[in-house]
Amino acid sequence: MDYIGQTEIINEFRKGIKHDSLSHAFVLTGERGIGKKTLARFIAKALLCTENGDVNLPCGYCRACKGFDENVNPNFKVIRSDTKNIVIKQIRDLIDDIGVRPLKGRKVYVIEDAEKMTVQAQNCLLKTLEEPPVYAKIILTTSNYESLLLTIRSRVIRKNLKPCTINELKLIAQKKEIDLTGKEYILSLSRGIPGIALQLLADKDFEEIRNETLKFLFDVNISSKLYFNQYLSKNKNAFDVCLSVMESVYRDALLVRCSLEDGLINSDKKDNILKYANMHSTIDITEKISRLEKVRNNMMRNMNYQLAVDIITMV
Ligand SMILES: [Zn+2]
Structure with missing residues (x-):
């Protein structure tokens, strides 16, 4: 699995992982459909990859990467809600889990659509967000950054995703085996948002x-x-x-x-x-x-x- 687009953000993370100089909490922002959740998973996989040779992370073949692809990497958790809210109980479970040291390497938590956290849930997360254990990284995603509490915003590093180029959209469509014959102009209508491009094509x-x-x-x-x-x-x-x-x-x-x-x-x-x-x-x-x-x-x-x-x- 390779991520198409957002090369600047990915390079920053790769550099940070290599030098072990990354901050402990991030928020990925950008319009709905731009690829925040996919990018969060890609970065999480890179953070958990155990390959230390001179390759671009994630390597895709180490045990951690394989486990990640099969959804069985125990050091990776996603907190999300299909309904309206992410509730305080879900954040308490995260806090319990984050306290347990991994056998080796890091632990990564992704909170999808972080704006869905109730005010209580956000307040409950504050302390952990400020000072998680050294082995832990937390990545939030949101298309509504302004609706997060100021106290949350001030504790995370923001990375804003940029619209994709037409070429990147083409690669994304190809990866999904979509025939673009006679439809390439549809990509231009999507404002560089892959989710919209795929929706229009379908x-x-x-x-x-x-x-x-x-x-x-x-x-x-x-x-x-x-x-x-x-x-x-x-x-x-x-x-x-x-x-x-x-x-x-x-x-x-x-x-x-x-x-x-x-x-x-x-x-x-x-x-x-x-x-x-x-x-x-x-x-x-x-x-x-x-x-x-x-x-x-x-x-x-x-x-x-x-x-x-x-x-x-x-x-
Ligand atoms: Zn790997």
Whole structure:
């Protein structure tokens, strides 16, 4: 298993492991779908790898790595919740477990979606986070860093994941054996977020949703605007694709307004994009992008769906 992307963060960890100079607690932050949990596991595996030769960690063949891949490495624990909260009991179990010294090497704990910890759970974790046993490392992941208690934030080193390049997305798709023939442009719609790219590639209704969204944007007829509002109201699962397509058109229109027409995502719709860019000012388009970003963020906080539809279909 090799991790694709985030080379800067991985190199920092590899260097830190080699010199045994790493801090004891980290938080991996970044948008949902960007690969935080996978990266946390990859780093954990590297931390537990017992190979000391001159290879990139994790080696993948030592006993610790093999055990890790089979989910039986006793020095690795994941704390997570499929429901709303990570509760204090789960943190107490972590504290009990962390006190038990491993036979050799390190122990690594990953707390997934750390923002799910209740305030009590976060408070319970504080002391351990500040001063865990020397052999222990704790890695938190969250797409909502600001919602963690300040006292938690001040005790962990933050590593923010960057969007992937198109090339990295291609490699990720290849690794998952996805045929990209004729679909490569879909990768550009994902803003470098692998989770979104994979979701768009897997969506069999992608073409239909894209066409409906483009019709809404390019057709000046007011009835098509109303129609699209109703279409989205009835098709909640079309919303994410629609947002990605809208954003890509807005960004394309901005490029046109800056005379950078070569980098268009929707190059197959160039004529429409040119017309759209002529009809809208740069300020107008920038406002549309920030409106869309606000809706995207609020949707994560359970914004009312119809309200979201009404906002993004505002003319
Ligand atoms: Zn290894």
